[in-house]
Amino acid sequence: MKGIIVQFRRSRHRIKEKHFLLDLGFTSRDEAKKAAGKTVSWKSTAGKVITGKISDAHGNKGLVRAIFESGLPGQAVTSEIEVSDGAAKVGSKK
Numbered sequence: 720m721k722g723i724i725v726q727f728r729r730s731r732h733r734i735k736e737k738h739f740l741l742d743l744g745f746t747s748r749d750e751a752k753k754a755a756g757k758t759v760s761w762k763s764t765a766g767k768v769i770t771g772k773i774s775d776a777h778g779n780k781g782l783v784r785a786i787f788e789s790g791l792p793g794q795a796v797t798s799e800i801e802v803s804d805g806a807a808k809v810g811s812k813k
Contacts, residue, residue: 720802724761724795728777728784736790741773741800745781752776754802759785761800763792773802 720743728738741759745751752775760770771787785800 722759722800722802724791724798724800725782726796737771737787739771739785739787739791739795740777741783741785742781743783743802745783747781748776748779751781751783754783758803759787759800760803761787761791761795761798763795 722741722743725740725742728735728740743751743754745754754773755775757773758770759773760768762768769787769789769791771785774784774786776782777784
């Protein structure tokens with residue numbers, strides 16, 4: 720499954736550098752919740768791959784939140800990502 724990076728997850732004064740909002744083509748929150756736990760990967764033009772994990776739905780229009788292992792560059796916004804069913808070791812704090 721493919722998707723598009725929409726924006727950084729942010730508040731009024733702060734941008735969360737590893738958190739991104741993704742559009743995977745879902746139309747409702749219930750559809751988006753089913754994607755939680757899947758692995759996402761972004762590939763740069765130089766061939767570097769950064770992986771992350773879908774954490775939950777965002778809003779009621781079908782967007783999802785993803786947490787990446789390291790922050791993506793600003794040029795990644797509006798670029799494509801690949802979604803797979805594998806589990807990722809991202810953000811695991813014990």
